[in-house]
Amino acid sequence: MSRLAACTIHDGVAVVTIDNPPVNALGARLRGDLFAVLSEVVASPEVAAIVLTGSGRNFVAGADISEIGRPPVEPTVTSIIELIEDCERPTIAAINGNALGGGLELAMACHYRVATPEARLGLPEVRLGLLPGAGGTQRLPRLVGAAAALDMIVTGSEIGARKASGIGLVDALSEGDLMREAIALAQARAAENGSHVAVRYREDKIAAAKRDLAGFEAHRDALLSKRRGLRAPQLAALSVGNALTLPFDDALAAERGFFLELASSDESKALRHLFFAEREAAKLDGVTKEAARAVRRVGIVGAGTMGRGIAMAFLNAGMPVALAETDEEALAKAIEAISASYAALVRRGSLSEEEASARRGNLSGSVSYDMFADCDLVIEAVFEDMALKKTIFAALAAATPAGTILATNTSWLDVNEIAAATDRPQDVLGLHFFSPAHVMKLLEIVRGERTSPAALATALKLARRIGKVPVVVGVGYGFVGNRMLAARNAELERLMLEGAMPTQIDRAFRDFGWPMGPFEMTDLAGLDVGWRNRRAHGKTAPVADALCEMGRFGQKTGRGFHLYPDGSRKGVPDPEVEKLIRTMAEEAGIAPRAVSFAEILERTHYPMVNAGAQVVEEGIARRAADIDVVWVNGYGFPAWKGGPMFWARKEGLSRIERFLARQFEATGSEHFRPSPMLPLLAASD
Known part of the structure; x- marks a missing residue:
């Protein structure tokens, strides 16, 4: 069995490379190999300095999330960090890509950090209902200051290497050969024959934060005010605060206690469920990445609110877009609206004028479908009228060559019926964007009866390219999201009439x-x-x-x-x-x-879960976890509850079923009729 960490010697510098593709996650086997290699290197009298790096496009993108909540397996990340930190010879982290979570904690154990400009750094653990558990809340404030550390840790945001260099997280940027420059830095530091101060002993930025404790607390409170009810950001902020008030080892022990508390929390279990659910939702049996077709130019029919948003989603990803409308006036109005949106982003400082200009330059428009002849994908985004959509698809099939994917943005209508209006239903599918389309993350990919694996593979790959979370669903009224939304909202009118x-x-x-x-x-x-x-x-x-x-x-x-x-x-x-x-x-x-709040939630949320069971039963959703991905990313269901189906299991499937049965008997309303699939949801993933 090959080792996941290896060492080569370059003029007295030991280069230790982590090699656990694709993201170099810090799983148990990698930790064992890395600890063994580093132990040999640290003990060797021939080594003057150490460079730690990752293979491929990542330094280390984080821990092995599947291990969270299980008994720890030695050596832990903390054990490796202690080994690096205790080394008296200079240690350099050469960051060649993502250094996230445990990866950044590993890098901060080194004396120095050098990174490529494309590298990304962050401690995103709060996104999983956790906080950094290997000293991140203690070492980061010592490098960048307490306020900047709060920003990164409490929000879980990632930053680029240039920003990291500006705040002191990265010591040098490598504009050329990263390894050559990292080795040169290691040799230069080794030649100094001085002591190299580990990050844990650096106190100047901690002292500065202590002098403005009120400012730190105000900044903390402002960040937490936007995250009320969430435990992970609260404990993360408390742990960063401990860096200012407790000895390092005491604060480190407190951080570890917070991590273990969060790892067993419902909040973290729900967010970890979504993490894995999103990855599974993007996989389809019989559909491989290799089958995906290249998409170089995208066409869009309909330049209303939805069409403009879809256009911006592709423009934002650097893709040329051809926009079609029925008349020149409507087309000009749409192009003007898109330009105005980019101008607003420039005014807010969210986008440079150069980038806005590049995006506008990628947009063209016409009142003729002739411009779609060189498009690899055309998306119809007109209002929900079946006759109109069938007319458009027949025209698109005539205007585009075989192999061009034809997609409808319908949120309700039968994709199979739309596909039947063409002579190539294998190239037709649904791409249901959510408004505003350039902002919302969800993309429901609707698989028709004759949609080809190549078309699906292309849609899945393209979704990731434009920053969407894809979920493949089947054909049915409202698909997954809107079918369940209708069930959730069915009682709203009655609740109002009864007094709510x-x-x-x-x-x-x-x-x-x-x-x-x-x-x-x-x-x-x-x-x-x-x-x-x-x-x-x-x-x-x-x-x-x-x-x-x-x-x-x-x-x-x-x-x-x-x-x-x-x-x-x-x-x-x-x-x-x-x-x-x-x-x-x-x-x-x-x-x-x-009418109590409890009754409001029961009469709206339980039918929604029931409709979710129905779409699993009918095969419109492949698994209950896909439904959770849809509702968190497309409809705002609280992520820390894991999505409606995950929440339903915690609520109690038998309790929900009994409630629905009573309501159905009392009212005869179909949205209360219990699905036979409901009690089986726990096993549906």
Whole structure:
């Protein structure tokens, strides 16, 4: 069995290379090999200095997450760090790519760090409901200062090597040959014959933070105010604070205790579940990366809000986009809106003018489909009308060569029926983006009956290229997300008539962990969107329909379920809406009563879970974990609850099933009919 760490000697410098592709994760076997190699190197009198690096495109991208929560296996990352830190000869971390989590903790154990400009550094453990567990909360403040360490650790953000150099995390940038420069630095430091101070003993930036303890605490409180209810950021901030108030070893022991507490928490288990679920969602049996076709240019039909957002998603990834509209005026308006969006990003400092100009330069437009002749992918993004979509797809099939993938952004309609309008259904699939399309991470890839493996492989690869989280789903009304959304929202009108006002329902959702309540979200999106969809499908929602008939379309009209005075983005209760609801309840013979938050959540969330079980039963979702990925990345379900299906297991599947059965018996409402798959969800992944 080959070793995952090896050593070569270059003029007295030991170069220790970590080789555990693809990301050099610090699993047990790698740790054992690395500890053995480093022990030999440290003991060798022929070695004047040590350079530690990683093979491929990563230094070390973190720990082996599958080991978290299990009994520790020696040697641990801490054991390796102590071995490096105790070395009296200079040690240099040559960072050739990602140095994240345990990888950055390993690099900070070295005396010096040199990195390529493309390298990324960070301690993202809070994203998994954890905090750095091998000294990251103690060594990082000693290198970059307490405030900068708080920013990185509490937010879990990564930074580029240039920024890392500017704040003191990286000692030198390598613009040429990284290993040659790292070896030269090692030789120069060895020739100095002086002592090399380990990071743990550097106290100047700690002392500076102590002199402005009030400033540190204010910065900490501001960061945590945006993360209320989450345990990992709280403990991470506390641990960084310990660097200012406790001896190093005491603070290190406290950090380890915090890590073990978090590793066993529901919060971390949920986030780790999502970590693995996202990776599994992007894999398909019989679909390989090698089957993916090259996509060099993308066409988009429809330049409304959705089409513009999809265009920006590709432009932001550096891809040329051809945008089509029915008339020149609509096309010009769309291109102007996209340019204005980039101008706003430049004004905010989020984008350079050069980059904005490059993105605008990649955008072209036409009122003819002839420009799609050299596109490898064309996405239709017009409104939800089956006849219109079939007409467009027939025209696209005629205007593009065989092999061009034709995708629909429909959120409801039958992709198979759309594909049947072409002479090549194997090239047709759904790419359901979520609004705003250039911001939201989820991409539902809808697999038609005849969609080819090559088309699916291309979509999966492209999704990652534009920064989306892909989930492959089957054809069915509303696919996964909107099918479940309809079930979740089915009781909202009834709850209002029974006495729960929109403000109360929104608050129940926010208290659960949603970023917005259902009525706040409807007001943001526009009530007219749902109204138009209901009328197209012969459905009604009496309260919402009445508000639309009154011209109350949400934030854009200043009135929806809530009032938005003076253009405010934050709604306030509207007595007119409450009066309307009470009048409608009285006409329906419904006596108002007090409705608890618990009942609101049960009557909305349990049917949503039930619909999730149905889409697994029907094969529209391949596994329950895919549903969790959809809802966290596309609909705002709180990630720290793991998604609706993961949460349902903790809530109790039998409890949910009993509740649904009682409600179905009492009301006969189909969204309460328990799915036979519901009690089997625990085994569906």
